[in-house]
Amino acid sequence: MRGQTQNIFIYGELSRYPLKITRLSRVIKYWFKVISCPKEKYVKCVYTMMLNDLESYPEKKSWARSVKTLLESLGFNHVWLNQGVVNVEVFLSFFKQRLKDHYCQGWNNELENSSRARMYRLFGNFVYQPYLDLIQVEKFRVALTRFRVSAHRLAVESGRWHKPDKIPYNERKCQLCNCLEDEFHFLLGCPLNSEIRKLYIKGYYWKHPNMVKFIELLKSENEKTQRMLAIFIYKGFEKRNSVYYLN
Numbered sequence: 001m002r003g004q005t006q007n008i009f010i011y012g013e014l015s016r017y018p019l020k021i022t023r024l025s026r027v028i029k030y031w032f033k034v035i036s037c038p039k040e041k042y043v044k045c046v047y048t049m050m051l052n053d054l055e056s057y058p059e060k061k062s063w064a065r066s067v068k069t070l071l072e073s074l075g076f077n078h079v080w081l082n083q084g085v086v087n088v089e090v091f092l093s094f095f096k097q098r099l100k101d102h103y104c105q106g107w108n109n110e111l112e113n114s115s116r117a118r119m120y121r122l123f124g125n126f127v128y129q130p131y132l133d134l135i136q137v138e139k140f141r142v143a144l145t146r147f148r149v150s151a152h153r154l155a156v157e158s159g160r161w162h163k164p165d166k167i168p169y170n171e172r173k174c175q176l177c178n179c180l181e182d183e184f185h186f187l188l189g190c191p192l193n194s195e196i197r198k199l200y201i202k203g204y205y206w207k208h209p210n211m212v213k214f215i216e217l218l219k220s221e222n223e224k225t226q227r228m229l230a231i232f233i234y235k236g237f238e239k240r241n242s243v244y245y246l247n
Contacts, residue, residue, distance in 0.1 A: 008110050009120055009149035015128040021099045024070060028095055031067050032088045074098050116150060119183050122211070123218040124148070131226045140227070143234035147183060148218070152237065155181035175244060184214050186236060192243065193236045200232035 011018070037044040050064035058065075071080045076095070085091040104126055111117045111124065129148075135141040146152050155174065159167035174181035176192050186193070187201075188209035197206050202225070205213045220226060 006114065006116055006149075008107055008114070008117070009124065011107065012111075012120075012124050012126050013129050013132070013145065013149065015126055017100055017103055021096065021103060024099060025092065025096045027067065027070065029088075029092055032084065032092075035083055074102065119156075120148065120150065123215050130221055130223075131230065134223050135227055135230050137230075140230035140234050143237060144226075144230040147187075147233045150183070153241070154183065154186055156183070184209075184211065186240075187217070187233075188214055192239060193232070196232055196235050196239070200228040200235075 007018075010016075034043055034047050037047075039045070039048070047064060050062045053060055053062060054064055054068070068080050071077060074095070075098070079085055079091070107126055111121045114121075117124075131144055132141065135144065150157050155167075155172040156169070159169070159172035170180065172181060173179055174185060174190055177185070177190060179185060179189075181190070188197075188206045201217070205217050217225070217229065220229070
């Protein structure tokens with residue numbers, strides 16, 4: 001992947017959560033361990049001091065204040081006020097799921113507000129993508145992944161990195177067709193790929209193409225469709241590179 005590929009795309013394709021969720025879950029797990037310690041334990045004495053400081057100086061930074069803020073931010077203020085729960089294991093499971101739910105909500109919001117996600121938001125979702133297992137040939141699998149997460153050299157992306165100034169979005173055109181060279185154009189429209197398109201993509205998609213068919217193709221869970229799509233993208237990129245960069 002390109003270094004500029006956004007993390008939200010990668011997390012979405014793999015349905016993976018950031019390590020922060022595990023870290024915060026462990027913080028709360030340790031907090032339960034601390035509050036259950038006998039009061040004569042050194043760690044419990046230090047914690048009690050932090051609680052006293054928190055009451056006298058609410059804005060003073062401390063580990064206890066961070067725990068309090070974390071619990072309150074997720075709607076668990078009552079757990080902090082009670083300084084514990086009846087069943088720790090059940091709560092920890094519920095707490096971790098709450099963290100995941102909040103992350104997914106933030107993931108969707110970031111996707112909606114990202115200019116990089118114009119295309120990805122049409123077909124991307126926070127689900128492990130089956131093609132990652134179905135497509136065994138690495139070069140084809142990588143080509144499909146790069147296409148989906150916009151880690152490619154189509155003008156719609158390369159124009160973003162043009163120096164000294166990026167090319168305006170509407171001017172990032174295909175050198176052959178003089179129209180916007182985005183993923184839709186590459187996949188279903190550009191005549192440069194017309195021959196291989198007939199070989200690897202069903203006519204239903206490229207005859208009278210539209211955005212609905214484009215999304216349907218990218219979301220297809222059919223194993224053969226996914227494999228043929230990956231091969232087409234790989235060969236299409238190769239052909240484009242040979243025409244644009246090697247001649």
